[in-house]
Structure formats: structure tokens, C-alpha cells
Amino acid sequence: MVEHLQLLRRLEQIIEETEFAWSLCIIGEDQSDKLAELTGDLKRPYSADGDGKEILSGYSYWGIEPTIAWRHACQDPYYPVMKEGLASFNRGWRNIFGQLTDEKYHYVSLGPGTGEKDRTVLGDLHPRYNGMFYVPVDMSGEMLRVCMEPVRTLPFMRGFRSQVLPVQLDFNDEQNVKELDGLRQRLVGDEPVLFSLLGNTMANFDYDFDLLAMLSERLLHPQDRLMLEVATTPDLSGTAATAAAQEYERSKAFREFVTSALHQSTDLSIDMNSVVFLGSVEQERSLLVKVIYQNRSGRDIVMTVPDRTEVTFADGDTIRLLITRKYARPALHAFLASAGLSIENEAYAAFSSRRQAHRFGMSLMLLSRGERPDGRASAAQQVFRTRRPRESGPT
Numbered sequence: 001m002v003e004h005l006q007l008l009r010r011l012e013q014i015i016e017e018t019e020f021a022w023s024l025c026i027i028g029e030d031q032s033d034k035l036a037e038l039t040g041d042l043k044r045p046y047s048a049d050g051d052g053k054e055i056l057s058g059y060s061y062w063g064i065e066p067t068i069a070w071r072h073a074c075q076d077p078y079y080p081v082m083k084e085g086l087a088s089f090n091r092g093w094r095n096i097f098g099q100l101t102d103e104k105y106h107y108v109s110l111g112p113g114t115g116e117k118d119r120t121v122l123g124d125l126h127p128r129y130n131g132m133f134y135v136p137v138d139m140s141g142e143m144l145r146v147c148m149e150p151v152r153t154l155p156f157m158r159g160f161r162s163q164v165l166p167v168q169l170d171f172n173d174e175q176n177v178k179e180l181d182g183l184r185q186r187l188v189g190d191e192p193v194l195f196s197l198l199g200n201t202m203a204n205f206d207y208d209f210d211l212l213a214m215l216s217e218r219l220l221h222p223q224d225r226l227m228l229e230v231a232t233t234p235d236l237s238g239t240a241a242t243a244a245a246q247e248y249e250r251s252k253a254f255r256e257f258v259t260s261a262l263h264q265s266t267d268l269s270i271d272m273n274s275v276v277f278l279g280s281v282e283q284e285r286s287l288l289v290k291v292i293y294q295n296r297s298g299r300d301i302v303m304t305v306p307d308r309t310e311v312t313f314a315d316g317d318t319i320r321l322l323i324t325r326k327y328a329r330p331a332l333h334a335f336l337a338s339a340g341l342s343i344e345n346e347a348y349a350a351f352s353s354r355r356q357a358h359r360f361g362m363s364l365m366l367l368s369r370g371e372r373p374d375g376r377a378s379a380a381q382q383v384f385r386t387r388r389p390r391e392s393g394p395t
Contacts (some may be wrong), residue, residue: 024162025144026183028169028176034062034139035306038265042305046317050278050292053313054320055261057204058139058170062261067142069253069260074114076253081231084351085199085362089117089229092347092364096227097124099345099366104129105194105225108184110171110215111201112136115147119154121196121227126156133163133188137180139170172211177218184219195220196227200362203230203286203325213339216369225344226367232348233287233326233360238280241287243358244326245279248289258291258321267304268313271296275321285331291322326360341367 038059044052061070074082107125109118115136122134134151138144144166151157151164167183169176184193197215205211212228220226233240248254252272259270274296282288294316295301301313313319329348336343343365350361 024164025141025166025168027141028167028179029139034059034170038062039306042265042303042319043309043311046314048294048316048318050290050318050320052318052320055265055322056206057322058172059265060204060258060261060322061138061143062140063264064142065264066257066260067140067146069257070143071114071146073251073253073257076251079248079251079254081200081247084349085229085231086116088347088349088351088362089198089364090120091349092229092362093117093120093124095347096345096364096366100194100225102128103192103223104132105192106133106135106188108135108137108193108195109147110137110195110197111199112138112143112147113199113201115150117198118147118196119150121194122151123154125194126154126160130156130160131163133165134160135165135167135184135187137167137169137171139168141168144168171215172205174214174218177214181219190221190223192223192225193221194225194227196229198227198229200229200231200324202228203327204323206323208325209335209339212335212341216339216341216367220367220369222368222370224368226341226369227364228367229362229364230332231324231326231360232329232332232363233358234328234350235358236281236284236287236328240358241279241281241289243279244287244360245277245289247360248291248324249277259293262293262319262321265306268301276318282325284328285335286325286327289324289326290320291324292318292320294318327363329363332363336365336367340369342370344368 038055041054041056044054046052060066073079077083105125107121112118118136125132136144136147148166154160167180169180171177171180202208202212233244255272255275259272259275262268263270274294276292276294278290278292280288295313298315300315302310303313305311333343345366347364348361350359
């Protein structure tokens with residue numbers, strides 16, 4: 001035990017004293033398993049509308065090429081979702097931080113993105129509790145390094161480095177989340193934690209509400225808080241869905257980002273004119289934007305996937321590259337209540353321009369979870385527990 005403590009203290013000294021950007025990182029998964037899953041998804045059956053072959057959320061940012069492309073897209077002025085989201089977050093966070101209690105929170109960021117928002121949060125939380133831990137969690141190790149770049153510019157960073165613990169983990173997996181909760185218990189015990197799921201990240205998952213219900217049930221303790229940021233819409237119409245798709249379509253950098261994972265994982269020659277943005281109304285709760293890559297060559301194409309096997313990409317077939325959503329706030333609020341999540345505070349910002357008929361917006365919410373009086377799972381949590389596994393493609 002003494003030798004272990006000496007090693008930890010030596011590592012802390014190295015991290016704090018050197019000018020190089022060292023940080024400890026916990027690797028939580030076997031990356032070969034993730035590669036096998038991606039390969040299987042690229043072998044799924046033919047679909048003309050993006051419901052067959054696919055690159056699931058997480059894999060869109062997995063690897064050095066998608067990470068660089070994502071950072072480039074975030075700087076594109078023609079990608080308004082990111083630009084407006086950064087501006088509205090700073091205003092919303094000030095409102096939410098003012099409503100937080102004087103509790104000393106640790107900060108766990110699920111999908112930290114480029115790190116600018118986490119820098120803002122840490123800049124306010126650390127003076128209140130300089131013993132806090134910062135734990136960014138992402139499936140992509142490259143994204144974890146990117147998120148640290150703005151965080152390292154914080155004035156107190158030299159003495160804070162040993163309290164930064166990046167964790168490479170896919171938090172869309174229930175077993176992984178249970179392990180993350182175990183890590184939290186060993187690291188900080190029952191001390192309060194502020195979790196965050198920012199940048200409309202929830203909207204990128206097929207089972208978005210199920211994901212949030214699972215995080216609430218498996219990760220959020222009564223003393224904790226969850227900061228959730230989502231894109232919103234007041235209008236669930238076909239014209240609004242088309243306008244939502246066009247927001248993404250006009251950004252060349254965003255097109256390069258959504259095709260980067262496909263370029264990294266296959267030998268396809270990417271044609272940007274084959275990237276299609278489809279907007280639709282998803283039941284009565286959100287606008288769904290689906291980004292697909294369609295073979296429009298007039299012939300079948302043989303592509304090589306990560307396991308070096310060849311797959312026929314037939315004429316008219318598609319590969320889904322990304323999904324995202326804009327939520328109707330009443331439907332979102334109803335779901336949160338069914339999941340046992342209470343809205344402690346909400347900062348809402350609406351965006352519009354002379355050329356934009358629809359006032360889309362961003363909502364930043366501070367959520368808490370109370371125990372149900374009867375001790376049973378909420379309706380939303382029961383949905384997650386009984387959900388069947390997604391159908392997998394041929395392997």
C-alpha cells in the first residue's frame with residue numbers, strides 16, 4: 001500500500017510540475033469490440049432511406065480524422081447550431097449557476113465536446129471547491145484530448161491537473177454506466193456531483209429518452225444534479241422539419257465531419273453531393289434530422305470495411321451517418337416528469353433571423369432525481385429495462 005501511495009504522489013508531482021500537457025486517462029473499454037460493432041453496422045441490409053447500414057452516434061467522433069473534422073465544423077459560421085449554442089450556453093449557465101446551492105460539487109461531463117463549455121463550468125465551480133474532481137467521459141480518446149485544450153488555459157490549472165481524470169467509455173451502455181457509478185463511489189463517495197450532457201448530445205442517439213432514463217436511474221443520486229442542454233422547436237410541422245435539415249445542410253464543414261467516419265472506416269471515394277439531409281416529424285415530440293450517404297452512381301459499388309471484407313453498396317442503398325433532433329418542450333417536460341426528473345431551473349433561448357421563418361432554440365436545464373414514494377421504477381425507466389436489443393446486421 002505504501003508503495004502504491006508513493007507512486008500516486010510521484011505521478012501527481014509529474015503532472016503538476018511539467019509544462020507538457022500530461023493527464024491521467026482511464027481506458028474503460030476494449031476498443032476492438034467497438035470496431036467489431038461498427039463493422040457489423042456497415043454490413044446491414046439494403047435501405048433506400050437510411051434504416052439499414054449505419055454509423056451510430058459515438059462512432060461519428062471516434063478516431064483522429066472525425067475528431068479533427070468535428071473541431072473544424074464547430075468553428076464554421078455556416079453551422080449555426082454550434083455557434084448559437086455556445087453563445088446561449090454562457091448566458092444560461094450564469095442563470096443556472098446562480099440557482100445552484102452552496103454545495104461543493106464534483107463535475108462529470110458526459111460527451112465534453114470541444115471543452116469550451118466545461119471550461120466555463122469549471123471556472124465557476126472550482127473557486128467554490130478547490131478539492132473538486134473533473135471527469136470528462138467520452139467514447140473517443142481523441143475527443144478527450146481535444147476537450148482538455150481550453151480547460152488547460154484555466155488560471156488554476158497547474159494545481160488542478162491531478163484532479164482531472166478523463167475516462168474513455170461509451171455511456172450509452174448500461175453496464176458501462178454501472179461501472180462509471182462504481183468509479184464515482186470509489187473516487188468521491190457520496191459527495192454531490194454535477195453531471196452534464198450538453199450540446200444536444202442526447203438527440204444523436206436512437207433511443208434518446210431511454211438513454212436519459214438510464215442515466216437518471218443508474219448514475220444520478222438524490223444529492224446530484226444533471227445539466228441537460230437540448231435544441232428545441234415550437235413547431236412540429238413538415239416545413240419546420242425541412243428548415244431544421246437545411247440548418248445542417250448549408251455547412252460544408254459539417255458535411256466533411258459527417259463523412260469523416262465513413263472515409264476513415266471504408267475505402268469509399270466520398271462524393272459530397274451524395275450526402276442527403278432528411279427532416280421529418282417524430283411522433284408528437286421532436287423534429288428528426290437524418291443525414292445519410294446514398295449511392296447515386298447508377299451502379300453497385302464494392303466497399304471494404306474495417307475487418308477487410310468486401311461489402312456490396314448497391315445502387316440506391318444508403319448509410320446513415322448521423323441523426324439529431326429538435327425537441328418540443330412540452331413533450332420533453334412530460335418525459336422528464338415520467339422519468340422522475342424534476343426541473344430545478346431552465347434557461348431558454350430562441351433564435352431567428354430575417355431569412356429563417358422558424359424560431360428554433362436551445363434549452364439548458366438543471367435536473368434532479370427524487371426517490372419515488374413506492375420505490376418502483378418510473379414508466380420511462382421501465383421502458384428502458386424492457387427494451388429489446390437493437391437488431392444487429394450480419395457479421
